[in-house]
Structure formats: structure tokens, C-alpha cells
Amino acid sequence: MIKFTNVFKAFPKGGLALKDVSFHVAKGEFAFLTGHSGAGKSTVMKLIYAEERPTSGDVRVSGYNVNEMRPREVPLLRRKLGIVFQDFRLLEDRTAEENVAFALEVTGARSSTIPARVMRVLTQVGLAAKAQAYPRELSGGEQQRVAIARALVNEPTVLLADEPTGNLDERATRGVFQLLRDINASGTAVVMATHDLDLVRQAPYRVIELQEGALVYDSSVDEARDQATGGGP
Amino acid sequence: MNLTFREAMLTFKRAPLLSVLSVTTIAFSLFVLGLFGLVVVNLQDALHGVEERVEVVAYLLPGAPIEATAQALKDIEAFPEVQSATYVSEDDALARARAELVELRDVMQELERNPLPASIEVKLKPGFRDTDHVSAVAERLRGFGFVDDVRFGRDWVEKLDRLRGLAAAVGIVVGAAFAVVAIIIIGTTIRMAVLQRSREIAIMRLVGATDGFIRRPFLLQGAIKGLLGGGVAIGLSFAAYLLINRYLLQSAFFTQEQAAAIVAFGAVIGLVGSAMSVGRHLKRV
Ligand SMILES: Nc1ncnc2c1ncn2[C@@H]1O[C@H](COP(=O)(O)OP(=O)(O)O)[C@@H](O)[C@H]1O
Numbered sequence A: 001m002i003k004f005t006n007v008f009k010a011f012p013k014g015g016l017a018l019k020d021v022s023f024h025v026a027k028g029e030f031a032f033l034t035g036h037s038g039a040g041k042s043t044v045m046k047l048i049y050a051e052e053r054p055t056s057g058d059v060r061v062s063g064y065n066v067n068e069m070r071p072r073e074v075p076l077l078r079r080k081l082g083i084v085f086q087d088f089r090l091l092e093d094r095t096a097e098e099n100v101a102f103a104l105e106v107t108g109a110r111s112s113t114i115p116a117r118v119m120r121v122l123t124q125v126g127l128a129a130k131a132q133a134y135p136r137e138l139s140g141g142e143q144q145r146v147a148i149a150r151a152l153v154n155e156p157t158v159l160l161a162d163e164p165t166g167n168l169d170e171r172a173t174r175g176v177f178q179l180l181r182d183i184n185a186s187g188t189a190v191v192m193a194t195h196d197l198d199l200v201r202q203a204p205y206r207v208i209e210l211q212e213g214a215l216v217y218d219s220s221v222d223e224a225r226d227q228a229t230g231g232g233p
Numbered sequence B: 001m002n003l004t005f006r007e008a009m010l011t012f013k014r015a016p017l018l019s020v021l022s023v024t025t026i027a028f029s030l031f032v033l034g035l036f037g038l039v040v041v042n043l044q045d046a047l048h049g050v051e052e053r054v055e056v057v058a059y060l061l062p063g064a065p066i067e068a069t070a071q072a073l074k075d076i077e078a079f080p081e082v083q084s085a086t087y088v089s090e091d092d093a094l095a096r097a098r099a100e101l102v103e104l105r106d107v108m109q110e111l112e113r114n115p116l117p118a119s120i121e122v123k124l125k126p127g128f129r130d131t132d133h134v135s136a137v138a139e140r141l142r143g144f145g146f147v148d149d150v151r152f153g154r155d156w157v158e159k160l161d162r163l164r165g166l167a168a169a170v171g172i173v174v175g176a177a178f179a180v181v182a183i184i185i186i187g188t189t190i191r192m193a194v195l196q197r198s199r200e201i202a203i204m205r206l207v208g209a210t211d212g213f214i215r216r217p218f219l220l221q222g223a224i225k226g227l228l229g230g231g232v233a234i235g236l237s238f239a240a241y242l243l244i245n246r247y248l249l250q251s252a253f254f255t256q257e258q259a260a261a262i263v264a265f266g267a268v269i270g271l272v273g274s275a276m277s278v279g280r281h282l283k284r285v
């Protein structure tokens, strides 16, 4: 589904953001991407949604090879992904409903199908009652739910969430995290970047840790090795 | 399409001043083209009228032998360019002069000798009435031994022809200058619109909108401005046409096809202006 093989990423101004990163996220999996600020989490995300290309190494996502993708294939890849950010990225002059519908309109969905699909995802994230509200009339947690609904409405195979709870208080954080778990339980793979270790400890999910651009811990690999040698973390 | 159209119309609301300016410059560009176009169209008509009447007249030397003249008449009628050739005798010429020049009737009555030469009047077939063919026929008529002089309205035809070319050239140059200004203004409008909408554009890209889809509203609004500008230009040209007809001279307006072509050209200017700038500016957001 998502496979990084010996990926290096250097930015023109700024050193190596990723150094020899390899991992594989399977279909339907939930994986945390952790590490301090500046560790390279967002860079991994950008490589997955083909905003950036690897300097060397191989990035494969959902059948696409990000290294040698043509520019006009990028939108097709993005339609298989749902992407959520810390800052929600909603359009202020549109209601919750319109923000979600926007993702369908701009990808050329049949307009007769749009209202029903929008209401279904708004219901799924628990915001059906606030469909007509504008972002400024919603709490942070509610705005992030709208963003998640927008990410889900194209029925992605993977949901990418880059610090989705970074701007939320504890209660809203728990709610949004539970929502992501529910989404994963219904079959969508989730990659969630976070530096909130409390959250990471709450759930028995895969953890990939980056440190200054290097992958220093991968629970699936390290646990398998630990079990083989009889040791524990 | 629905969304594209809505977004395109929003540009007018978001940047009304620049939009009006774009439409106005396109309108002026096309109006200037239109005015000179009218001159060209009317000169064209005049030229047709003159060409219609173009005649080559070969004046004969006094005492040209009748048999030779009759044979020459047959030969001339066989020229591929020639529609008809008519022999006008000295007496015919005098009778015609008397009929046409009424004021001089008395003078002519008193003439002892007919001063007018006999002539052969040659009419050319349509399609051969331009300067080149007329000169060629005239040259050949000069070849006949009993022909004294050959006259035709070459000067007139050439002058009108040159005037038409000049009007077209001036119109194209001035119109093109306005078109360039229009394209620059449209480019500026697009840059502002792209910056204003950078958030939306970023989100569109994130959810998988194609570049073509993102571009479309910008191209559409450019084309709409061009159409509006073209419509205004036709309106202004028509007003000018009415004024000219009333105070200057009877003239013709564009045919429906010509008017449609001007409006379409406006749409092309708008489209080109948008297309040239939208790709460049989209790369930066
Ligand atoms: N566009 C960029 N140009 C230059 N350097 C960048 C760019 N994006 C990220 N970086 C650098 O790459 C490193 C990793 O950044 P990032 O992936 O955003 O970390 P994280 O999301 O884990 O906080 C940082 O040192 C950052 O400064």
C-alpha cells in the first residue's frame, strides 16, 4: 500500500530531511509516525501524497511510483488518499456541507450524487446537525471533523493525518482520535503523524519513530525481532 | 461546469474594477479594429463599384481601315479576359458627346469637322477587372497598328487599392496595440484572482482536482470578458456607423458573419490573455 525503500530527501536550502528511510504500511493498517518537531514527519507525508519527490530511494503508494510519476497522475493518486492537517484548511466562506461538497465538485463527481454523499460522511463524523455552520461557528474539534469528512468523502484507501490533534484541547483530541480509530476499523488505512506520546500509548498500533530524518524505531520490525530473541522493549 | 461557471462569475464580483478595465480595453481594441474595418469594407464596396465600370478604351488613328478594325474586334473579343468589345465610330462618338454634354451642344453644332476619334470600348469579365489584368489587356491593345492611344481608369483603381491596404494596416497595428494592453490587464487580473484564491487552489490540489479543472474558471472568465468586449465594440462601431451615415456619407455596416468574427476575436484575446498568465501564476501558489 505505502512502501518506502531507502528514501533520502534533501531540500535545496536545508540539509537532509530524510536519511535512508524504509518502511511498509499495509492495507487497512493504523500507523503512528512519531518524532520531535523537525524530525521529518511532514516530509514523509508530502512524499506519500506526491507533494515532494524523493531525492533518492523509492516511494510507492497505492500502485503509483512517486519517483517517476507524471504531473498529471498526481491528482489521480490524491483521489485515493484523504489528507488532514493540524490547521484544518477549511474555506471560511463556505459552510461545513459546502466544504465537504467542494472536494467532490472539483474532482468531477456527478452533482446529483453529491448531497447524499456529503450528508453520509457528515453523519459519520457526528456533524450532521451542523451541516449549515460556517467554520468560524465551529469549535476546533468540530472543524477538524469537517476536514476529516472532506478527506473521507472520496472514499480513500488511506487517510493521512499530519498532527490532526495539534491544535485541539484534550477532550477534542480524544474525540478526533476515536473518530480516526473508527474510520480505521471500517477498513481505511490511517497514517497519523503526531508527537503526542500519550496518544500513541493509548492504542496498540504500529509506531514508526523518526529522529533527525532517520527511522530509529519501527514497532512491527522491532517487536518481531524482540519476540524472536525472547527479549522485550 | 456549474462550479467552473460560478467561479468564473465570481471574478467579476471580486475584482470589479479590473474586470471593467479588461472589458473596456478589449472593447477599444476591437472598436479601433472595427472602425478601420468599416473603412476597409466600404472602400472594398467602392472598389467593386469602380471595377464594375472599368473599361479599356482604345482610340483609333483616323482612317483606320474598316476590314482591319472588324477583324481586330473579333480578335479582341476572343481574349480570355474580355466580356465584350464595341466599335464606336467617329459619328457615334459625336452623337454621344452631344447627348451627354448638353452645355456644349451649340459649339458642336458649329463644328466643321468631327474632332472625335473612333474607338473600341472593351469590357472585361468579372474577376479580370483588377489593375494587373486591365494593364495586360491595355498593353495588348497597344500592339494593334491602327490604335493611337489606350486609356483606362487605372489610377483610380490603384489609389483605392492602396487606400484600402493602408486602412487595413493602420487598423491592425492600432488594434493590436490595444489587444496587447488588454492581454496585459487580463494577466494582472488573473494574478490577483489566483492570489486571492490561493487557499482554495491549494485545497483543490490536495483533494485531487486536475490542473485543467483548476485553470478552467480563469480561462472562462477571460473568454467572457473578451465576448463582452467584442459586444461593446460592435455596439460602438454601430453607433459610429449611424453617425457617419447621418452626417458624412452613405456607408455599409459589417455583415453578421463579420460582426460575429469580431466578437469571436474578442473571446480569443480574453482566452489568450488568461492562458498566458494562469499557468505561470498557478505554479507559484
Ligand atoms: N520546503 C522545505 N525547504 C527546506 N527545508 C525544509 C522544507 N520542508 C521541511 N524542511 C526541513 O526538513 C526537516 C523536517 O521537516 P518536517 O518534515 O516538517 O518535520 P516535522 O513534520 O517532523 O516537524 C526540517 O529540518 C525542516 O526545516
Ligand SMILES: [Mg+2]
Binding pocket: A041, A042, A043, A162, A163
Ligand atoms: Mg510537521
